[in-house]
Amino acid sequence: MKALNRTGLLASAGAALIALGSTPAAADLFKSPVADWTGGAVTCEIIHQILEREMGHRVKRITMPSGPAVSEGLRAGDLDYACETWPSYSTTKEKYVTEFGGDGSIRYYAPVGVIGQSGYYVPRYLVEGEGALAPDLKTWEDLNRYKDLFKTLESGDKGRLIACPVSAWECKDHDRAAGLDLEYELVELGSETAHWAELKGLYARKEPFVAYAWEPHWIHATLDLVEVELPPYSEEAWPVSDWPEDVTYNYGTPSFEEEHPDVVALIRNFRMSNSEQAELILAIDVDGRDLDEVVEEWLENNEEVWRPWVPDQG
Amino acid sequence: MARHAPRVSAIPRLMLGGRDWTLAALLLAGVAISLLVMKASGGAHPFPEDVVRAFPMVEWVNQAEKWLQEHFRWFTRGISEAVGWALESLELFLLLQPWPVLVIVLVLPALAYGGLRLGLFTSFGVMFWGAVDMWDVAISTLSLMGVSVLLCVATGTVLGIVCSQNDRFEAMLRPVLDAMQVMPAFVYLVPAIFFFGLGGPSAAMAIIIYALPPMIRLTNLGIRQVSPQMIEAARAFGATPMQMLTKVQIPQAMPSIRLGVNQTIMMALALAVLATFIGAEGLGAEVWRAITRLKVGHSFEGGLCIVIMAVIFDRMSAAMNRDRTRALPAGFLEFRLLPQKWDSHPAARVVEIGIDRAWNTVGGACTATARGVGRLLGALAALVDRSMQIRVSAWCARRGFLVTGLILIAAVLVIDAHLLRIGDFPREWEISIREPIDKVVADLTVYPPFIAVTQWIRAAVYLYLLAPLDRFLVELPWFYVAGLVGLIVWRSVGLGFAIVTTVALFFVGAADLWTITMYTLAGTTVSVVICMVIGIPLGIAAAHSRVWDAIQRPVLDTMQTMPAFVYLIPVLFFFGGNPTTAIIATVIYALPPMIRLTTLGIGQIPLEIDEVARSFGSRTLQTLTKVKFPLAIPSIMLGVNQTVIMALAMQAITPLVAGLGLGKEVYDAMNTANTGRGLMAGIGITLLAIVLDRLTQSWTRQQRAALGLS
Missing domain, CATH: 1.10.3720.10 (MetI-like)
Incomplete structure (x- = not known):
């Protein structure tokens, strides 16, 4: 990472100098945010490395929290493209993306290939094995029976359900709980980090909990969680149902696509399935290896996969 | 500090308990009346909806932002490029x-x-x-x-x-x-x-x-x-x-x-x-x-x-x-490394004499180098102008450290370029303290006695402080709260500011922020109360024990400057995702000024006051509670003031760990890039801070006046 930062910096400084001389050549330095979850970071790093190795561009990677600042950065022209937005977690799509009623300053280029699926989860030690406290907890219909198990100081007579952490995400936990008559107090922890920290702490102490989570996510590499079945998703039933599939997108601005059709063509061609990505995530989060190193290795071993993505140049 | 020393004549009055009980009585009566009002009004009284609808302030701000974006961007971008x-x-x-x-x-x-x-x-x-x-x-x-x-x-x-x-x-x-x-x-x-x-x-x-x-x-x-x-x-x-x-x-x-x-x-x-x-x-x-x-x-x-x-x-x-021109008595050995207190130990003196010699030698060498360089540059300058020669030489000679430093830097650069590549910080010197810290945190998370204590604290704070106060403030009718706050501010600060405060509270209500403002007020109050309960005794301890002060000082520095993100997550591991965690995080951040200003307040009391109190037959504890503590109250109040401001500042961070109130509103607004909504809640926090700041400041002034301090 260190070396990359340094090259990025040098490159950006170089670009700044060239920009002062106002030569168009400056444009081949792209800026892209590093997603703060491993999956998103992997997707982008693959694209960055192909751009650098095969297409002669350079990319400055900017570490920043994913969210509105990324959207604003794109809109302001300070970022060029970003990876793996999950539409239901995007808090600003209604403001910027045409399909959702926004002003069109941001464009979803193409699906990543990774499909997200949200749900309510309980730890495996709660439902399986010796001394499991809720062996029959399988579906949403069993939740009320076990509500006492999930009671806390603050939740009163109800059980505590650790809901979607950010209120702007499209989880509709309250509508779902009301529709399914769940006798649960929904707790919103404010940030994704706090959400996982709470789960990790409870898990370490083997306490019972039922919490919102989704796949693919690195947390499943650390905690063994089992999904609680919800009524199947349908458009009419939503949100009193399971979640729909979340098709994730790589995205950027319309103007970037006009200026650099070749780069956006690469992004449009890119596809990666959940299981392909999971392998890379495991190497990073479980084996603790560096992101750029893992991606480099993947590129070396999978040329037949990514070579066709590279658009014909010239 | 002598200027601010309290009058010795104030002591007998303090010791005889000539204290004003009317304030306490008023407070008690106020709480009792408020409880009655709360019972009588029955349930929550939100701010009237019609007023809220009449002031779509969020919309106004967002429109203004849009206008600014269209018309001022060229200007701001120009600045940012530079x-x-x-x-x-x-x-x-x-x-x-x-x-x-x-x-x-x-x-x-x-x-x-x-x-x-x-x-x-x-x-x-x-x-x-x-x-x-x-x-x-x-x-x-x-x-x-x-x-x-x-x-x-x-x-x-x-x-x-x-x-x-x-x-x-x-x-x-x-x-x-x-x-x-x-x-x-x-x-x-x-x-x-x-x-x-x-x-x-x-x-x-x-x-x-x-x-x-x-x-x-x-x-x-x-x-x-x-x-x-x-x-x-x-x-x-x-x-x-x-x-x-x-x-x-x-x-x-x-x-x-x-x-x-x-x-x-x-x-x-x-x-x-x-x-x-x-x-x-x-x-x-x-x-x-x-x-x-x-x-x-x-x-x-x-x-x-x-x-x-x-x-x-x-x-x-x-x-x-600091004033570096103080004269040292002849023959006095200033300790440069070890504590000066040790200067009676021969071994320490030997070490320090060595250090002193080295220090003076290096200093002398620096001065000599600077003189030399000065002469050299002076000679060069002389080619241009005679008078410049003297100025340049004198300038260099006075800046021994700077000149030597520049020479050292030049030397490093020359070595790096021609002899030996120095480059980046050597990899072999790298250390890591990640694993031990991770291990301590992981162990504590599952250590039953520790978790029992944290859970006890969580229950106590929630059940006896936060939940009742939340309910109390939310269920009081808004006009009653606004009136009461206006009255307190009027009596303490003045009519003009009371009017401003009441208008501001009305604004908060009209922006549809009444209830969450009350949550913020409750959370801040509870945090400040906990800070006082912990901070005042610790501050007193530090005032009485140098050792304790020396141990505590770096901890306080760390608490104040460590980014909150770092401790939010361990606090969450230990206390769980609930409103108390936000309170604990706030206490960590806002506690240092409380401790520091208590120590300062007690430490500032002149020794003769201690003497006088003792001559009146006062024992140590009595002196502390009856004399020193009251005299230190202005300083302690200043600590409360700082703590309140810092606790409010922390409200912006606690939403990351389940904090509620105006801070969460700001955070949610940021997440949806809704500038208007964020600004309104931000103004709410600002108003709370300014009102509480002026209130505590004016109480401090009154206290100082009562003690004859100013």
């Missing part, structure tokens, strides 16, 4: 130097101003950045700090001078400065991106908003405090207003201005961490990246780098402000 260029050049320059250069640049002033101890601390501190592999990010933070602090100092001094010359301008600027300091940064960080761009330039702008006020305030204060006699004398000599300013007022105000620089640096560093939210690289980004993956140890290393940077800057700028 700032961005300065930032990138500085960062690149620092990054490309071989690493010892940065060490020399930072350690030499530390040695020159702060002596051997600060010099050693600085060199270890700077090398720690390299040792934990955060050299590059530390340099990013340093560059951001350097450029923004320079901008703050430049604009702050100018505005401060204007303030000092013009009362009306000062009065106008004052509420603006208050707002700049307490408005949560999350309100303006994201909107700043469109105007100033991602990363450095926006971060620098945000830092200027946050860190400029102390610079203006202390410049203004320093100039206004210049003694009238001196002004009179200067006028008698026929000084023009401009001469008066540049030759008398500003030089006299320098200590105050330097204190302003110190405060500005500390505040700038706090915001440089938050600036990661808009893509500013540096230590803040490193901490954030680690904490989103729940890597507590890694984030702690980053946090420690920030603490070290803060301590270096703080001590260095404080040392520059």
